[in-house]
Amino acid sequence: MKKVYFLLPIITLAFLTIISCKKDDDGVITVPELDRGEEAVNAQLMIETYLETHFYNYEEFVNPPAGFDYAVVIDTLAGENATKTPLMDQVSSKTVSDRFEDNVSYTLYYLSAIEGDGDGASFPDLCTITYEGRALTSNSILSDVDENNDGVVDNNDLKEVYPTNLFDAAVTPVRFDLTQLVDGFQDTMIEFKAATSEAMEQPDGTVTYSEDFGVGVMFIPSGLAYFSSPPPGSGIGSYNQLIFTFKLFQVDVGDQDGDTVYSLLEDVNGNGLEEDDDTDSDGFPNFVDPDDDNDGTLTVDEIVTQDYVVNVTNGESDPVLASNEYEIDREEEENDEGQIIRTITTITLTDTDGDGTPDYLDTDNS
Structure with missing residues (x-):
């Protein structure tokens, strides 16, 4: 919501x-x-110019030095770095449609320094990350002018005429709901995976993760960010493109309305967007609507929740789920006898009248 x-x-x-x-x-x-279609073209040119004239510390990722923190560092292709491989040759891209205007789409570029080995993120999930956000300002035009008048065109000159403005950062992991973030961030994060282990609390109160987390950079055009209306006081200007470097540590499945139907399942039309599924047309998309069909019975009361207990030590297998049954949780613990017990929680989307529409989306399910 x-x-x-x-x-x-x-x-x-x-x-x-x-x-x-x-x-x-x-x-x-x-x-x-500005016209969203025209600005999409301008944004792409601007981002592509940036990608063609900058590189990242890829050599450190190939051969990590002692104490390497796996942070992406971007710099300009100039001076002793002029022969480095540009970002444009290392990024991936995807086409993303505009959320507000038909027939407008964007090329969303992202760099996967490390994809990650754990759970992949889905568009309505909760992600624990560290990040640094910079705005690529509208006057960012590459130039070979000696801006600082030191007699040589070098790295410092390029940074001055191609400015990025740091507007936000978090060095301590923070947890974000992807449905609350700008669309380009959400569209990129689903291409990455978290670490294989959850947070491990240290004696000093800090948390650590295994080093197989996702690391990347996203280059978000203004139409997938704040466009003409950035938050006041944010340090982001109108029509700024945004660049986020990040590390993805943990992914938790989103259930924003707490109805036990994961928000991923509430994407009824299957288009990967959470905002445009509103079964009862009450103005609240299903993922934030506790009564999805507005029949007076809460969604949580129109599904069946079940726990399966599996004795892993004894070699018991996980249950085979029905076609309308979905796993929503699993936990393992050791019992008093030293046996590993796995508890799997599922929901079944019942269809009482057999019309093909689950009860929680069907106002006439008797």
Whole structure:
């Protein structure tokens, strides 16, 4: 639900900007919002220029030095670094549709320094990460001008004429709900995996993870970020492209409305978006609606939850689930006899009237 509320101020601000452009008799200078299609082209050119003129510390990832922290460091292709491999030759990309306007799409570039070996992230999941966010400002144009007047065009000059503005960072792992973040962040994170182990608390209170976590960089065009309406005081300008370096440590399955139907399952149309599935048309997408069909019976009361207990030590196998049954949790613990006991929790999406629509989405299921 937070993403719904989060988007409303952005939509409202954009609307007010468009309306205010018609009022120029108050002495207030306003600028019309840019066309999303045209800005998508500008954003791609800008990001691609950045990728062609910058590199990352890939050699350290190939041969990690002692004490390497697996942090991606980006620098310009200049001076002694002029022969490094540019980011453009190392990134992957995917085509992502605009969430607000049909027939507009973006090339979303991302760098996978380490994919990760643990659980993969899905679009409505909760991810524990560290990150650094920079805004690629609109006046970022590559130049060979000696900007600092030191008699040589070098790395420092390129940084000055191709500025990025650090606006946020977290060196201690923080947990984010992907449905609350800008679309480009969500669209990128699903390409990565977490570490194979969960957080391990140390004596000093800090937490550590195994070193097989995902590490990457995302290059988000403004149309998949804040477009014309960045949060006030954020340090992000209108139409800024965003660059996030990050480490993905842990993924937890999202159930934003707590109805025990994982939000991934509430993507009824299967398009990988959580915002556009609203079965009862009440203005609340299914993933944040505790009564998805608005029949007065909560979703949690229209499904069947079941626990299977598996004695791993005795060689018992996991249950074979029905086609409408989904695992939502599993835990293992050692009992008093030293046996490993696995408990698997599932939900069954019952269909009482057999019409092909699960009860929790069916107002007439008797």
